[in-house]
Amino acid sequence: MSKQVVEEGMHAIALGTAGGPVWWGRDDIDAGISTAIVVDGKVYLVDFGYGAGRQLRRAGHRFGDVEALFITHMHSDHTVDLASLFLFARNEIGDRQVKILGPGNRGKLPPLTPLAKEVPTPVNPESPVPGITETLDRLVRTYSADINDRIFDYGSPSPATKFDIKDIALPAGLPFDPNENVAPEMEPFVIFRDERVSVSAILVDHHPTAPAYAFRFDSRYGSIVVSGDTGYCQNLITISQDCDVLFHEAINLEVVGQQALNTYPDPEVRESVMSHHRRSHTTALDAGRIASMANVGTLVLHHLVPANAPLESWQEAAKEYDGRLIIAHDLDTISLKTSDESIPTS
Ligand SMILES: [Zn+2]
Numbered sequence: 217m218s219k220q221v222v223e224e225g226m227h228a229i230a231l232g233t234a235g236g237p238v239w240w241g242r243d244d245i246d247a248g249i250s251t252a253i254v255v256d257g258k259v260y261l262v263d264f265g266y267g268a269g270r271q272l273r274r275a276g277h278r279f280g281d282v283e284a285l286f287i288t289h290m291h292s293d294h295t296v297d298l299a300s301l302f303l304f305a306r307n308e309i310g311d312r313q314v315k316i317l318g319p320g321n322r323g324k325l326p327p328l329t330p331l332a333k334e335v336p337t338p339v340n341p342e343s344p345v346p347g348i349t350e351t352l353d354r355l356v357r358t359y360s361a362d363i364n365d366r367i368f369d370y371g372s373p374s375p376a377t378k379f380d381i382k383d384i385a386l387p388a389g390l391p392f393d394p395n396e397n398v399a400p401e402m403e404p405f406v407i408f409r410d411e412r413v414s415v416s417a418i419l420v421d422h423h424p425t426a427p428a429y430a431f432r433f434d435s436r437y438g439s440i441v442v443s444g445d446t447g448y449c450q451n452l453i454t455i456s457q458d459c460d461v462l463f464h465e466a467i468n469l470e471v472v473g474q475q476a477l478n479t480y481p482d483p484e485v486r487e488s489v490m491s492h493h494r495r496s497h498t499t500a501l502d503a504g505r506i507a508s509m510a511n512v513g514t515l516v517l518h519h520l521v522p523a524n525a526p527l528e529s530w531q532e533a534a535k536e537y538d539g540r541l542i543i544a545h546d547l548d549t550i551s552l553k554t555s556d557e558s559i560p561t562s
């Protein structure tokens with residue numbers, strides 16, 4: 217099951233490719249969204265959805281190989297395996313800290329749907345929209361019985377000591393507003409740098425989720441961009457300019473619409489859900505358009521919604537993009553090279 221780890225160069229591993237808060241549990245669709253960028257054998261993770269820790273192991277890596285983890289936005293399908301990461305990875309990490317960077321506090325609740333008959337009470341009203349730092353602090357507290365057992369019984373340190381967690385600070389002066397202007401046009405800004413890689417971020421349009429980021433990884437070998445969840449967005453074109461590989465999310469609105477007939481029998485609610493999907497996600501066709509406009513070397517579609525849509529439907533991207541197009545499967549490895557031999561797939 218596990219793979220040979222490549223020690224030199226830069227490549228990406230699609231650890232999980234399914235989008236949305238769903239347990240798929242099929243042989244071919246078995247993990248939520250998570251992507252590993254590997255540079256000279258060191259791992260940089262983007263998002264940590266359902267099964268990400270297990271997928272990292274299946275890809276031939278241990279958590280000891282991980283240098284940093286970047287969270288695009290606070291949706292659960294991108295963060296749910298952080299609980300197992302905090303509780304299971306401490307021995308693999310050893311005497312060092314793994315960096316985690318992600319969105320800060322949203323600042324205010326999202327706008328209320330016009331369908332609401334009354335103003336609802338939010339969950340955790342004293343701090344209803346926390347960012348990554350506060351969320352992970354709460355996670356540690358949630359598991360305090362387990363963690364304190366280990367601290368007091370055999371001196372195992374709290375997982376909080378193993379991670380250096382930071383909210384991403386937006387550049388000053390941006391006209392960003394979590395309700396009115398989630399992705400003002402801007403330039404990418406550097407959020408992380410070490411001897412192997414420089415990571416920059418840009419705001420994307422995943423309304424009402426905010427802030428939501430795309431990330432770009434530049435190394436001496438080339439560049440890989442991960443879109444995060446977003447509607448069609450100029451900032452995505454900006455951050456992807458001339459990159460070697462763009463991982464872009466994709467939604468099949470037709471199949472989602474058919475499935476919504478069962479899930480949301482009320483037509484008003486259904487329309488409001490579909491309007492979110494139309495605005496806050498990107499079709500394969502538009503992902504192809506973005507890849508063309510940004511002059512991307514390889515377009516990889518992942519975060520497929522729904523993950524069980526017909527495979528050929530994602531090929532729509534090729535109508536707008538004539539570069540190398542890959543529809544990602546769990547555990548696919550995508551190298552920066554352009555020859556087909558460089559794509560060992562599982
Ligand atoms: Zn998502």
Ligand SMILES: [Zn+2]
Binds near residue numbers: 445
């Ligand atoms: Zn999302």
